[in-house]
Amino acid sequence: MGTLVRITIYSKDASPMRPAFARIAQLDEELSDYKPDSELNRLCRTHGEPVKVSEDLFRVLEASVKLSALTNGAFDVTIGPVTHLWRLGKLPDAEATNRVGWRNLVLDKKQRTVELRLAGMQLDLGAIAKGYAADEALKTLRSLGVTRALIAVSGDIVAGDAPPGTKGWRIGLEPAGGEIFLRSAAVSTSGDTEQSREIGGVRYSHIIDPKTGLGLRSAVAVTVVARRGLDADPIATAVSVMGEKRGRAVFHRRVRRLIVVSQN
Secondary structure, three states, X not given: OOOOEEEEEOOOOOOOHHHHHHHHHHHHHHHOOOOXXXXXXXXXXXXXXXXXXXXXXXXXXHHHHHHHHHXXXXXXHHHHHHHHHHHOOOOOXXXXXXXXXXXXXXXXXXXXXXXXXXXXXXXXOOOOHHHHHHHHHHHHHHHOOOOOEEEEEOOEEEEOOOOOOXXXXXXXXXXXXXXXXXXXXXXXXXXXXXXXXXXXXXEEEOOEEOOOOEEOOOOEEEEXXXXXXXXXXXXXXXXXXXXXXXXXXXXXXXXXXXXXXXXX
């Protein structure tokens, strides 16, 4: 998924690490838009027909569509045509933005199929797949009897039970400052501290507003603490786009903590 993964466990030996990393590798083959032959990218080469997909891909897309509806499109995984241009340091044109729109992503839960209504649609799960992968790695470890674990997939962190003799995993918060103690929860931070591009003399964040197709220009970092990485990861991105006031109103019951820091 274009990033690094770190796993820390309390265990008699390191053997549980292998299946946990194997699970993440499996999800990388299914959910990454960086790999041409991932399941996600094979799906994106289709349109106008229902395609049977894996349980993992369907689960992530289902969560994505629900968030798109809840946020009125502030979170939208069909943003791929625009994010691919951003990676190249290019602004989107009408041809790219016309291929964006979560309502053109049609799911059939009973058949577990996905249909892309428009040709050339590109799904980008970068704002949700990492949190889900961390959740699944922890689930794998727990199935092997390892409950004290911390999984970090870039800025998305999922914690199991607290380390021995502590009240939780000590997590430093940047750029907010300070720290939290995390246990049986997830934390994610979205911001442009490390990911931004200057295009035409203007600085654009990698967090893109689906309505304009442009990266955010205000330097804001959003940190979300939630029950799962599948929640914390995309909500942090959604609030970055929606703004703090609207974000708090929409997600106040779904997050344990929400921190918004302006870096201007």
